[in-house]
Amino acid sequence: MLVFGGRRTGSSHILKGIPCQDAFCCDRTETGEIIVAVADGLGSAGSSEIGADIAVNSAVGKIKSLFHADNDYKTPKAALMKNRDIINEAFYAARKALEKYAADYDIHPGELACTLIVAFTFEGALTIGQIGDGAITGMINGNIHLLSDPGDSEYINEVTPLTSGKIEKNIRINENLLNVDVFAVFTDGCQRAFLKKKDGDYIPFEPFFRPFFSCVKEFSNENEASDEIMTFLGSEKMENNSDDDKTLVIAVLDHRDIDQ
């Protein structure tokens, strides 16, 4: 299994001297399962790049810790939990970490507002949680599917962040997806390039994903693959499509020759 990706500061952010407000984190459990988190800090929040960074690291750290067997029976907590509860724990941990940072630095938690997408594999199944926009697409039995959508916010510049409202009300979970060969997680800076809207619903843009997934499945080195993704995110095609920050993370699940 390979996991790789990159993020690029949007040209509008560079122009305004704003840092990249996207963040991502990828890791593996002790048994080699993949964990991915991607966050997009809100433009209206003063320290959202910090919020996004804290959110992805705490979410991934939480899942990793749940898969750590630290008792005498060598059974990780995660093995006794439903996958959706593992996702929920990751989101609560991320929210708590943001609230702690806000309290420590005496700022309003809203200053750290960001979206969050978390995905992990366990025994051949993929489970996803999402608050806010961005999306996950994946290939299942040769077909391209939208595995987690950007949500149904009516207006393009409005989104519900991780710091607002109740997590259980805002989170969208897609649990135990089987036969996913490869999946891509991305922030809204990539959304208009990778998804289309049909009758109000998002669908993956096939002329992008079909060649893209075929290509990334051929990669055998994570660092080289990440470099390729970075080059693509900074390409003219992508720059012309959106001036926003862009993050794209890929996991190839059926890969056998891991060369990290």
Next chain:
Amino acid sequence: MTIEDLVEIAYPQQPHCPTVLILDTSGSMMVNDKITRLNEGIVLFKDEIGKDELARKRLDLAVLGFGQKVSVIQEFTSIEEFEPAKLIADGLTPMGEAIKKAIEMLNRRKEEYRKEGIDYYRPWIFLITDGEPTDMEEGDALWEEVTNLVHDGEKDGKFLFFAVGVEDADMKTLGKIAPPNRTPVKLKDNNFKDMFLWLSRSQSKVSASGVGEQIVLEDPLLFGWAEIPTI
């Protein structure tokens, strides 16, 4: 071959920023040549938006007039396609029907956006009047319908409703029609020019905003075109 060479990406249309201007073209707009100033203001608005690269692509403008009748002066169009028609002041003030029509047009436009997969910003409705409605009065059926549409629409996030009173406008009545959270302002010294300059700058800000970005509009009072009505 690089990834860029291998893939095609989607190029959806620019997100749209729908705006409806509801303009009073009743006979009283002739007094002190307000109608001329209004006409000049609209031309200025087009020019100012035209100078802004993003706003030019994203603003989707419709114009309604209410005087002798409620008339669609301009169906939704891009600012490049918009040719300001010279407004003539004549007739009464059928403001209620004009507001209703504007909301209907917005709803229809949103439906079109959804069908065509076009993203959009929260619409703006901008009402300018120098009088009081002559087609409805407080408590009648049209009044109830229109004020409910405006108040619920603003409360439910369907649009932002701005009302501007000019000269002898009945600010008390306008205040009851406008949403409770957005008190109407009074145009100072018939300064249509600065009002449209403010509107174009505000629309430029909205059309350049990213996800989650809070738009802070310039204060119309500080901008110099508006004053708080003294009712």
